[in-house]
Amino acid sequence: MYKRSVENILKEALEISPCVLLSGARQVGKSTLCLSLDREYRVFDNLTQREAAKYDPQGYIASLPKPIIIDEIQKVPEVIEGIKLAIDTNRVNGTFLLTGSANVLDMKKTKDTLAGRIVEIPMYPLSQKELHHKPNENIVDILFTKGVEGLSLEKKSYHKVMQAILNGGYPEILKIDTPRGKSLWFNAYISTYVERDIRDVGELRDISAFIRFFNIIAPRSCGLVNKSDLANEANLSEATVSNYLSMLEMIYQVSLLKPYTSNVSKRFIKSSKFFMNDSGLLSHLLGISSVEELMESKHKGEVVESFVYNELQKHIGYSLTQPKIYHYRTNDKKEIDFIIEKADKIFAIEVKSSQNIKKDAFKHIIDFQKKSDKEVVGIVLYAGEQRVSFGDEEHIRVGLPLSLFF
Structure with a gap:
């Protein structure tokens, strides 16, 4: 397993922001890096998780254990609003670590860009x-x-x-x-x-x-x-x-x-x-x-x-x-x-x-x-x-x- 250049940057971002988005192409190693951290994990490649989040995004986010990793966030951009409300209710740095293989902050379905609540970090294929x-x-x-x-x-x-x-x-x-x-x-x-x-x-x-x-x-x-x-x-x-x-x-x-x-x-x-x-x-x-x-x-x-x-x-x-x-x-x-x-x-x-x-x-x-x-x-x-x-x-x-x- 290769140590990634972004690892220390990611850890520092989690210390200063309630939400961090680790974004990059599929198969560059985002999930592998996130799973090395000690926190709960949910992935929207899972149909059950995806449907629950789409049906009641605010309730879904509220029910999650924290801190949490949410993988492939671009599949359910509706939960961005739930994350925003959760942060505004109880702002704790490092609560949400999101990953996306598409730039969720640019997607049409995203209602709020989480301005002031999120740090976005790019991850690339191995250098x-x-x-x-x-x-x-x-x-x-x-x-x-x-x-x-x-x-x-x-x-x-x-x-x-x-x-x-x-x-x-x-x-x-x-x-x-x-x-x-x-x-x-x-x-x-x-x-x-x-x-x-x-x-x-x-x-x-x-x-x-x-x-x-x-x-x-x-x-x-x-x-x-x-x-x-x-x-x-x-x-x-x-x-x-x-x-x-x-x-x-x-x-x-x-x-x-x-x-x-x-x-x-x-x-x-x-x-x-x-x-x-x-x-x-x-x-x-x-x-x-x-x-x-x-x-x-x-x-x-x-x-x-x-x-x-x-x-x-x-x-x-x-x-x-x-x-x-x-x-x-x-x-x-x-x-x-x-x-x-x-x-x-x-x-x-x-x-x-x-x-x-x-x-x-x-x-x-x-x-x-x-x-x-x-x-x-x-x-x-x-x-x-x-x-x-x-x-x-x-x-x-x-x-x-x-x-x-x-």
Whole structure:
């Protein structure tokens, strides 16, 4: 069993708030973590519990022993009102620990957002740091407090790095040794959990159209969101595309990364960038089942970049620093994969899937450094094994191996 980076954050949240929502995709380990805590447990996957809660949400909540874990809260969002009333009647920190594989606070059926009564904590698939038993080593915090020199680099072979990217971070997939077994698990995950949760969060009249759309968007990971193109390719209306994307965000399967805008340039591309939230599931949807297939795939760059985004998302989500992350693209085709910003400090990060890099890999970072009035550290993440410097007297620019996530 892996110790999770979110565990200490969760315990602290329970000490300061009467209600805590631990939210994240199915099968990331929410229930396993919650069950390790010493408290009563109810799950809305159980039909009896679900029906009782829907019939009399206030009475159901009042009857529960406290403190309590309520699992899969998105299945009965009606109980939110009962939880609110219980907290207002007897406010005790740590009383309710809720889990959800859909963002219950955004759901239409939710009557009250529990403002002032709840702390929401995201939980992601396993990070490489968690897998390597370093759950408290946060790359983002290290970057902002110690700089690139503070990062510890784990030596990993190219093959092992690619295999980790291919696996992704779902705990159950890491127990399976064969490509066929992994494929069977991912197929079951989509049909059992993704389809079910989509039905929980919104009206879905045509499941076949949704699954077709889900397969169409996978090759677009790392690309700009163009709803018109998606609508044409999937033979759907733009309104339906917007609805499907919104629902996929609500069940934590995809993310839309906002563009960076500042006085650096007035010619920014304003579209968000689309990412699948797990490189293993993305690889499966692209039909990639081995390292050899990944290395030969035309989508190799997108899979590697998605992996980096997934890892950065985890580290930012669990960080003390809590910076913002964006993508950068201008009308004259200057592009930087990720901009991580906090106050007057920026880390501009480019991702390369190759094992070697040249100064040319930093060309758009160099342009950005010249234009920005903030401190900008340039990083190119690549599949090699060495830390290499490309900086000058004014700016830090460094190539770092992808193994820094391990």
